[in-house]
Amino acid sequence: MEGELYVRLGYTMDALYRSITRHLAYSLGVVPTQASKRDIYLALSYSVRDRLLEKMLKTNQRYEDSGAKRLYYLSMEFLIGRSLANNLRAMKIYDQVAEALELLGTDVETICDQERDAALGNGGLGRLAACFLDSMASLDMPGFGYGLHYDYGLFEQDISNGYQREKPDSWISEAPALQVERADAACIVPMYGRIEETKDKWGRHNPLWLGWNLVTGVPYDIPIAGYGGLTVNRLRLFAARPSTEFDIKIFNEGDYLRAVEQKIESEKISKILYPKDSYEAGRELRLIQEYFLVACSLNDIVRTYEKDYSDYNKFPEKVAIQLNDTHPALAVAELMRILVDQKWVPWERAWDITNRTIAYTNHTLLPEALEKWPESLLARLLPRHLQFIYDINQQFLDRVVTLWPGDVDRMRNMSIVEEGPPRQVRMANLAIVGAHSVNGVSALHTDLIKKSLAPNFFEMWPERFNNKTNGITPRRWLCVANPNLHDLIEDAIGPGFVTDLERLRELEPFAEDPVFCEKFLQVKHGNKERLKDVIFNTTVVEVDPASLFDVQVKRIHEYKRQLMNVLGIIWEYLALTEDGVEPANPKTFIFAGKAAPGYWAAKQLIKLIHNVGNTIEDDPKARDFLKVAFAPNFRVTLAEQIIPAADISQQISTAGFEASGTGNMKFALNGALTIGTMDGANIEISQKVGRENIYICGLTAYEIEKMKRAGSYKPKAMYDKHPMIKRVVDSLASDRFCPRESGLFAWLKDYLLADNEMFFHLADLESYVKTRELSTKEYVDKTLWAKKAILNVARVGHFSSDRTIRQYADEIWDLVPIPPTEAEKSGKLK
Template sequence: MSNRRPEQQARLTSKKHSDVALTVPAFLDTIRYHARYSLGKRWGLCSGRELFTAVALAVRDALIDRMLETEDRYQQTDPKRVHYLSMEYLLGRSLKNNLSNLRMLDLCRDALRKMGVDFEEVMEGECEAALGNGGLGRLAACFLDSLATMGMPGYGYGLNYEYGLFKQDIDNGYQKEKPDNWLIHGSPWQIERPDEACIVPLYGRIEHGIDRAGQYNPMWMDWKIIVGVPHDMPIVGFGGQTVNVLRVYSARSSAEFDMQIFNEGDYLKAVEQQIASETISKVLYPSDLVEAGRELRLVQEYLLVACTLRDIVRRYEKSHATFDQFASKVAIHLNDTHPALAVAELMRILVDEHAQPWEKAWETTQATLSYTNHTLMPEALEKWSVSLLEYVLPRHLQIIYEVNHRFLAQVASVWPDDHERLRRMSLIEEGEQKAVRMVNLALVGSHSTNGVSALHTQIVKTSLVPDFYQLWPEKFNTKTNGVTPRRWLLQANPLLADLITSTIGSDWITDLGKLRALEPYAQDPDFQQAFMMVRRSSKTLLTQIIYDRCRVAVSPDALFDVHVKRIHEYKRQLLNVMQIIHQYLRMIQDGITPPVPRVYIFAGKAAPGYWAAKQIIKLITSVGQVINADPRVQGLIKVVFLPDYRVSLAEQIVPATDVSEQISMAGTEASGTGNMKFAMNGALTIGTHDGATIEIMDEVGQENIFLFGLQVEEIRQMRAGGSYHPRTYYHRNPDIRRLMDTFASGLFCPDEPSRFRWIYESVLDRGDPYFHLADLESYIETQERVAQAFKDPVGWTCKAILNVARTGKFSSDRAIAEYAREIWNIKPSSSPPDATG
């Protein structure tokens, strides 16, 4: 069976610039123009950063034209629009993505070549937009790409953090955090809109009044004002037909400074107040270990909500005289509970500012809002103390209490005298310090609540909020996550994308289900050979990155076993390290050689205040230092930790991965999106029965994935019955006992033998809350199956190709189509792009 279609490749080549007005000379002129007149530089004197900026501004010209055309189209048709609220957007670098979606990538390469400039060097000049941290923000970015690609009328709303989470250095094996000031040079992608700034009230008090009709009329008085200044970032869909907008807000003081304080002669105090106001959007995730950090985080969440709703209402009122059509023209989606204050804010706007009767306002609010739950971990469920809310947002707390009063009356009418149920469902958690449960607020104030995988939704309905599911079963649904194939296959893995396109055509770029056409090629020798060459090229590139950043030499012929994600105990990097230690001890003490050489690749950031996670990074680096230097291992095991994990690094790791580690304790990972990116690029998954990994198994076939470990119900029963005793596994299995003893022996920390004893004690004597030892035997056995399978390159390649071919379900296009049809009730305003253009 041939794997080439020369006539189609010729057609692609001849049409590659057909829908782009720019020619190479015209694009060159635009770049030179921006170098001269936007940057004030002669082209030949531009620094690397300035080269990037000139090229980006030239691309932005094309984006803005299409952005304005898109908005004109929306104005003419007045479609229902979705407004997606998220505290995070992990966009990655935008230049290459924008060029790819505009189909100007080859044009730009040709233009820069004529100017004697290296294309990749220009791409490296871009700072990544530090507007997010992990999966939540990356999902939001994928959704924006799909909304635009599918021609859906949709806006993203977020905050314009000046500093991201942090840049990660590894110093003597320890994580060191450095400031990530990504906006230090500004961003060519941001268009500031000071004329559309929003006034945001905070603090103050409630004046309890009575209106002319004798009704209670509370008035929010004496507030402090901050200003949210919007910055628009164009989001272009594939083909360039639709350019939507991500609007992110920066906090500014309400004036240069408080003139009264200034006139009183306290200039420094006046300036301090201005600085304090502008601190609000400075940093992603301020530490909540102190009260000041919690207050800042709450103010951040309200800034997002207040500015977004003010903007939505302003747009709506331009063409509508009443709010009767609001819910039929506006969909507002809450990406987790961070924007849940939108429930109270929309009620405040409708009731206080537009004199809507409560019942009508509440009907509008519920019909407008929808909510995605991303969180199963009890400690991660967002709550705000009543005292803090009363201090920062006194009117909103009043509204929340009124919502709760009416809601509990509804619950009591369904379940009379069930006081325990009332306690569980209340928006207010009683106790020594009362708190508002933001999950409950989001549930009550919206018409739809969805999980992000089938298993996650089931857990939400049966364990997280079963009372709400019993009350409103029609509200709950599943929208399994997806990732954009434009970023995570077409752009991140161009060699594989070219191979796929030359074999089955390019329709897969906008319809990932078309990858099914690859299935017949999974056993075709020519295609397999081409596929293996692509993979080896990607692995060779990653070996150079590993050497440059870690000074560890690895072979591209080894099995690349990759565990990259946020460092957290529930994601169980520790479980992976345990089995690595087991493999190492089998070599040096038992003389058992592993079936294949393997490189274990870790990356990820630990939250600055998360001691255990930071210690796990130190453990990984310490284990790697010992194993990599041991001549008895002969290079058969290598362990590396790549610092500063981010989107651009992920784009280099994903195409080179043989095995993708998705080993969270069952019932803790809502869905995952990394698992999808890896499978889409031909990595085989080793994972637990958790999140969307189960659905990946259903799609790619049980024989093409490696699942192990306890399932959710088994863990629940063991926990409920108290039947999990880690020391039983320790005493029963000598291999487990031997590897656990290394944590207490100092084998991997001879300079400080007790450094990792906390792991020994935590696992064996403090309950092992993440069931490491319960899953370890199964994990070790499954890793042995992985190694045996990798020994057969033809069989392994067949499995890898089938993973690629069967991941169509995990496109964010499919997810957005489901949201649009089943939750938001929005439709495309333009026809889908022609992927063959």
């Protein structure tokens, strides 16, 4: 094919119009004049897909021609959200499409609004992966995502009487317009079976893995457009299908029912995304999923490499693999198995190649999120991999013994296999030993990895540990989510900042410009009007855009302390209704977020938020000043509507628990002021935007850690001493917020007053409430507020995921951009 494409696709309004109508007729079978909005959405998506695939093929050719190194990002989650508007912006055809759609009697917003989210992720970790894909493509880097093609993404959240109800999210009907099936690149994955210890012809130990089951991995490619539309990378998602070879064997044996059962079993593997965020259930199917991702990806990576190279010496120079947390950590064992068992590379050499290829990102310190798998399960599912893990561990511990002879505690602590019962494999230890780079996702988090999570490993390999503070893509989180703010900034400082976000600094002088400030506040107000409608349509709560929008949206988790926010609201409510203290400005508290289906405390919090909101709404003394809205079914698309409308962004995790946070960055970029603890990336954000432009409260990670160790946190004493804390906590124990469900929230009093309360709610409460009061007061001064908000926007450019990806590329991957050729830029075919 030599990079030639047979049909030349047009990008003018005319060409796009023709393409849409052609797809209406020939992909969907409908007459254009009778097309529904959904038909038009699909036809437009197919038209966009055609053009993305054209550029993707060219991009791939360019990468092949250059012989450049490639990066593969292995992740169990890619939280993409909608694609259409993002792709139209990236390809710079938004306006042409808008015109073409007018000819069809509709408009581009309405059509883009037809799309469902691809919710193949839970939260921060999955959305980070999606932002990274966007940045790699926008930086012309050969970086590719590998993930699973789940039939069901993260559940949909309904609210009924204040309680969360989960509904399955079948996004698959949407998928064909986004992806192409690549049956030609399918692979076969073995699992289960046994080891037979044999000798090879030289009499050497030669274990054989036999009697496995086979599953087929079918790849689906989703094109990922870089900004400008010339570089288009791919996200490759694998779906599990029954292996035909295996079926035929059983069918031939005449066991029809068993063969069909087997088929169903195989397809289970990619059926559903596990809905837990920073938490592991230890379920067998989850381990199978993780292995399936690893096996399919490595098969693909090795096959691609083998197109150009006949031995493995150059592998680490041509391939980099990044593990998104430990979920794909089996890649260490699988790459060893491929090299040693299939390619006959000597063990030591294979280990060197593996280590130089793989890098690992840690995303949490939460003990319950550190993956461990029972040795017995691994022995059954992956007997050969377990042998490699033993060998790796043996070799590793031998080195520990030479370095620290007789230090048994250290050995026990560092071992990949944890002593039982039950004996378990620690995936973080496997990843740290197997990778040449271990990184955290904010400065504080990386520091804590070195000092508390893995101090022994840090001592052994200090050069292996490094920080890569997270970032977000300004394309989605500014251009797509907040086009009016984007345009306002562009009018002020000119184009180009979208791919060079530090240039937002040029906005700083405009913070003093009354005309600019006024326009800035108008944009914010417009976004608040838009959100008002969204909230009204989904909750029937009517919010007032003139009130302060105080927003906390993220997964519901104890460590994120939505409860502390509620305590703050109750505090203000009691002050207002019992002490006559009005807030300086009317306030609307906006919450959104999902709770893992099995997480009882988190689900109770959702109910509490609703009930507190209802109590306030029923109280004539309160309802004109305070309002609470819980927007259901939080997802990327809802975040795009909420974040641009926020005045305050709440980032109040217990210090030391939030590895980074990325919502904090999205809000600041959209001109919200942060109320936050000194946790995760909040610390770096405060350094960048300036301490006077952010509201910091609460204890530091160091102070929390010290109190924990000393056992000196005594919440009951704080309750006894501080009358307002007592009133707030007692109000929960009373039926004030559950008049028709007596005793519902009584547990919260015991919870908050327990000495072992893990998240230090009451320790931070007073500082937090004072900080909230200050922020409300300052909100009244519009000039001051606009100035602070604009300075946030101007100084937050550091948190572009383009910066993060450049650091990964330079410091871990050794990856260079492969920019479009002159011919590609001028639109010629070759």
